[in-house]
Amino acid sequence: MHKLTDIKKGLYQTACRLIGEKLDRNRSTLSELKESAGSETKSSAGDKHETGRAMVHLEQEKAVKQMANNQALQNVLDKIDVTLSTPMVSIGSLVITDKVHFFISVPLGKLNFDGQDYFLVSLTSPFAKSFVGKQRGERVFFNGQEYLIEEIL
Known part of the structure; x- marks a missing residue:
């Protein structure tokens, strides 16, 4: 069980690091776009100026949305206590089945940890x-596949 606890903590820390990196990139992008918007205002004239500003504005909106999505993922992670273990599958559970291993947290896809593939999935995903x-010990049927739950942590 100790090894599974370490894996769960490692997956959680990896998810936190990946989301943190995404948030840092979002902040950097927004900062660059803010500078770009300022230089568009100073250097351009006429229709070209308006087109440039509009493009920068669209990119800013896109970056703000991405940042909000990543912040929401960080908020989900902040609510997970990796030291808790429940007998039933819920948010924060590391689930080991006969076919797949997954951590119900945020949707980051497949991660290899300690030589084993784990899937980080959202609680709202149909699979989770x-x-x-x-x-x-229970069996779960999903998309024509049967999964035997071997361990929950």
């Missing part, structure tokens, strides 16, 4: 929803 409330 099919496991919520299930216990060790």
Whole structure:
């Protein structure tokens, strides 16, 4: 069980690092776009000026949306206590099945940790929803596949 606890903590820390890096890139992009908007105002004239400003504005809106999405993911991670272990699958559970290993947290896809593939999935994903409330030893059917829950941490 100790090894699974370490894996769960490692997956959580990796998710936090990846989301943190995305937020840093979002901040950097917004800062660059702010500078770009300022230089568009100073250097351009006429229609070219308006087109340039509009393009920068669209990019800013896109970056703000991405940042809000990443901040929402960070908020989900902030609510997870990796030291908790419940007998039923829920947010923050590391679930080991006979076919796949996954951590219900944020949707970051497949990560290799300690030589094993783990999937980081959102609680709202159809896959995770099919496991919520299930216990060790139960079988879950999803997309024509049967999964035996071997361990929950």
